[in-house]
Amino acid sequence: MPKADLVIKRTADFLLSLIGVVLTSPLLAVIAIGVKASSKGPVIFKQKRLGLNGGTFEIYKFRTMVPNAEKMGAGVVVNEKSDSRITGIGKFLRASSLDELPQLINVLKGDMSLVGPRPPVTYHPYNGYDSYPSQAKRRFDMRPGMTGLAQVELPVDATWEERIEADIMYVDDYSLLLDLGILGRTVGAVLHRGSY
Template structure:
């Protein structure tokens, strides 16, 4: 049954991302133009992430910060929306998660899924798959997603270790019912902006 559910999940990913790109293409074009007109630099931000089985791939996002932001200020840490490295249009995109939309291309080519554990950068919270604790490697058993259980439940309000526990729970309990529940909750989250940035007393980081 799990194998069947995974096959259906992939079909949903391909059809969903393809239809999504077609339907929202006017929005994508509008965002692209807005980014280009309001700040210097490329429209897209590409970054190496760890995917299924720890394989490295480049994730696509709309650029929401100044060029080379990871080398300025607090590096990977983004404490709040007042971070001077975030562009004006970037604040809107990050708050609504619209900056994640280009990842529909990652889904089409098989690197990602609509739902799954968020793909971490290659050097944080651990440098490479081999340095993850054995219990945490389970999150890499499935393709990473644009959204996931951790995103709809806690987003960035808890430490990476706590988020990984939610990711592992998703891997263990995965079925199509859970998949659609997460997608529905994600849709509702578009109208909220809580838990986007790290809290001062939490050992967590919001990635670029």
């Protein structure tokens, strides 16, 4: 892919995420207060994820579950409707995707992009970057995104194999127009979910 496109992508990521943080700062403050008031534990959930070229970074989200939820029940598998580990405000934040807003900081830092393959935890679906099949590693050729092709094309219960295939397709077919289309579809999907 043309290097110029990647420079434009990173520049757009930085500027748009900066604008996003500034515009949503009052909302971020309100959510932070709500998370803190609803249950014990930190406001921000941090977790190691695999990113560009298989490197690791800490992803930021508003905490939507009880502390140490990964070590309880089904671990990384979450049933949005019936999982007792999800807090009251957490259900709303997950349904509206507002829990993802702190990732704008990850985009500012350069850990993530607005659009790209979603970053997996370091131990699932494979245990570490080196455990991924060579073809699957290609999903790490670009920065992970807050949203991506797999998120707008596939159902929620899609398998990891299907997600990885969509991620590789995104890397192969990358263009600025593709990113704009995915962003538009993501905004539409979030607004649609919020209308229920």
